[in-house]
Amino acid sequence: MAASICACGLKGGLGTSLSCIGGDDYAMLVKSSTGASSSSVRVASSKPIRLQPMMKNVNEGKGLFAPAVVVTRNIIGKKRFNQFRGKAIALHSQVITEFCKSIGADAKQRQGLIRLAKKNGERLGFLA
Structure with missing residues (x-):
């Protein structure tokens, strides 16, 4: 050869x-x-390996507020930051719920508004 x-x-x-x-x-x-050639290689048949899906923000690092969010997360730590973020999201959902009660919107419309708030948060960089 x-x-x-x-x-x-x-x-x-x-x-x-x-x-x-x-x-x-x-x-x-x-x-x-x-x-x-008469010899061949056989591969044991087993289940194909499947990658675990990752929940990742497609707009990570993008958006107007993303740099501030990343700096804050680095300063206070990831665990504390996620706790703070969870409380902020819960408060925002409560505000949306109260708004829907005051205008007489049903649960389906309320859920749509919460989804819209999440999408806007991703675009603005709050979920970076």
Whole structure:
């Protein structure tokens, strides 16, 4: 086998793509992948590995108030900051609930207003 240097810097081996394989290495790969050899590698069949979904703000670091939120979180600590944020969100939800009671809005409209407040908070950077 001839040692060849590919564009990705690997010498004579399999790189990250087929463009890194050259000369005799490529011929050997094609020969082994077409079934010309009698030995084959079997992979144990198991459940496919599934990544855990991450709840992440798509607007993280963006928004008018995001820098102030990040600085405050770094100063007072993440745990205390999350407690403070939770209390602020609960108070804001209570204000929305009282407003809905005063204008006679039903629970569905109230829930819609709370969702709208969350989306606006994300856009403005309060949830960064």
